[in-house]
Amino acid sequence: MDNDMTKGNVFGTLLRFTGPLIISGLLQQLYYITDSMIVGNFLGESALAAVGVSSPVFNIFIFTITGLVSGFTILVSHYYGAKDYERVSKLSNTFFLFIVVLGCVVSIVGTMAKDSILVMLNTPVEVLAPGSEYLAIAFGGIPFLLLYNLCGSMLRAIGDSKTPLYAVVLSSVVNIILDLVFINSFHWGIKGVAAATVVAQIISSACLLVYVHRKYPMFRISLRKELRDVSLFLESLKLGAPRVIQSSAASVGSLLLQNIMNSFGVDVVTAITTAYKIDSLTLLPVVNISVAISIFVGQNIGANNMTRAKEGLKKGVILAIGLAAVTTLFVVLSGFTLMKAFGVSNQVAGIGLRFFRICAVFYPIFGVQSAYAGFLQGSKDVMFTSVGDIICLASRVVLSYALAARLGADVIAISEMWSWVLGASLYFVRYRRRHSGTYGSEAELVDAEDSVVVSKD
Numbered sequence: 001m002d003n004d005m006t007k008g009n010v011f012g013t014l015l016r017f018t019g020p021l022i023i024s025g026l027l028q029q030l031y032y033i034t035d036s037m038i039v040g041n042f043l044g045e046s047a048l049a050a051v052g053v054s055s056p057v058f059n060i061f062i063f064t065i066t067g068l069v070s071g072f073t074i075l076v077s078h079y080y081g082a083k084d085y086e087r088v089s090k091l092s093n094t095f096f097l098f099i100v101v102l103g104c105v106v107s108i109v110g111t112m113a114k115d116s117i118l119v120m121l122n123t124p125v126e127v128l129a130p131g132s133e134y135l136a137i138a139f140g141g142i143p144f145l146l147l148y149n150l151c152g153s154m155l156r157a158i159g160d161s162k163t164p165l166y167a168v169v170l171s172s173v174v175n176i177i178l179d180l181v182f183i184n185s186f187h188w189g190i191k192g193v194a195a196a197t198v199v200a201q202i203i204s205s206a207c208l209l210v211y212v213h214r215k216y217p218m219f220r221i222s223l224r225k226e227l228r229d230v231s232l233f234l235e236s237l238k239l240g241a242p243r244v245i246q247s248s249a250a251s252v253g254s255l256l257l258q259n260i261m262n263s264f265g266v267d268v269v270t271a272i273t274t275a276y277k278i279d280s281l282t283l284l285p286v287v288n289i290s291v292a293i294s295i296f297v298g299q300n301i302g303a304n305n306m307t308r309a310k311e312g313l314k315k316g317v318i319l320a321i322g323l324a325a326v327t328t329l330f331v332v333l334s335g336f337t338l339m340k341a342f343g344v345s346n347q348v349a350g351i352g353l354r355f356f357r358i359c360a361v362f363y364p365i366f367g368v369q370s371a372y373a374g375f376l377q378g379s380k381d382v383m384f385t386s387v388g389d390i391i392c393l394a395s396r397v398v399l400s401y402a403l404a405a406r407l408g409a410d411v412i413a414i415s416e417m418w419s420w421v422l423g424a425s426l427y428f429v430r431y432r433r434r435h436s437g438t439y440g441s442e443a444e445l446v447d448a449e450d451s452v453v454v455s456k457d
Contacts, residue, residue, distance in 0.1 A: 020161040061106050064247065070239070075232070081300055090227055091236060099147060103144075107140060111140070151167075151205065151209055209221075243386055260412070271349070293316040297309045335353040335360075355413045372430075376427060
């Protein structure tokens with residue numbers, strides 16, 4: 001197999017895998033911006049608002065399913081590293097059927113409940129109807145979106161991050177072209193926007209499905225009963241469930257933090273929300289390094305090579321800190337200009353720059369946190385990282401509410417800095433306690449890890 005991460009130069013392997021991930025993330029962000037510009041310019045602010053209010057409803061379902069798929073990715077990386085292609089095949093076939101059934105159920109339930117959810121979220125009356133129209137079509141594409149994500153996860157789990165990148169490029173180009181055609185030529189309005197997205201998902205998911213079927217025999221989908229394994233499927237769900245819980249907690253935490261932010265006035269809200277857009281984009285490479293470490297570690301633990309897995313972490317930490325440091329310099333030196341690019345006032349841009357100057361200094365700490373979290377997730381310790389993320393978020397919320405009166409708007413950046421320090425400390429200590437050579441051999445260490453995961457679940 002040409003995507004084997006258990007061989008070759010460690011640093012080079014991580015870099016080659018991370019590069020396409022970073023480009024994919026940047027392209028997706030660029031697509032979202034372009035798509036919003038098309039909707040806003042050709043259909044007006046009401047249509048843009050309709051898509052905006054629909055996105056959180058749609059994302060509730062997507063984040064949940066993405067969390068479940070993460071467990072599948074971890075498990076496939078382990079079995080692929082162990083060269084156990086039979087289990088990879090059985091797990092893939094079982095999970096494929098699960099995704100198809102789940103996608104259809106979510107599509108039906110989402111379509112039936114869309115109006116009630118929009119009303120429950122106090123959606124403005126003027127965008128309620130177009131928002132409903134958008135979701136009616138968008139939910140119809142859920143099964144194809146899930147297949148697209150599953151196929152991408154299959155490939156990333158075995159070290160292929162280039163093919164999902166090509167799929168992202170294809171999907172983005174098709175989506176943008178169809179946006180213009182459906183809106184300008186067919187005059188479908190908001191329905192055209194949703195239809196363009198669904199068609200792009202169908203095309204990209206079909207291309208990925210055909211590719212994995214032809215390229216990798218172990219991923220060939222079959223309805224034969226002997227190619228399904230419920231126990232493997234349940235193990236993948238156990239690994240994915242903590243991420244689902246963590247995502248749900250993050251949604252609640254975001255609402256609580258938004259409440260604090262709102263208390264400081266519209267300028268602060270505008271500044272910080274804009275700064276977070278820049279923040280999420282510039283830190284994307286660091287986040288992707290965490291994903292790369294997770295896959296690398298999973299394959300090498302599967303191959304019973306803990307020494308190489310640890311070496312991957314060391315090189316990953318260096319890479320994460322280096323990129324984070326460059327990002328720190330970039331946002332501190334150009335933060336004001338980046339803020340102004342969004343059309344905000346000098347006062348708002350100044351607030352955003354102050355946020356960067358306080359927060360960005362700790363980007364390297366975020367890099368350390370991400371690297372160690374990636375290692376723990378790759379070693380199946382997802383319960384600890386999920387609980388750790390929730391603890392960090394909870395401490396951030398508590399700190400924000402406790403010090404808001406004393407620190408003012410600065411508490412937003414300071415509380416986030418604290419959460420990174422806490423997270424990095426938790427994950428470093430966890431790594432040292434579980435992987436500092438307490439066990440006699442690498443095989444015993446892997447067996448001990450598996451037993452710990454089972455006992456926790």
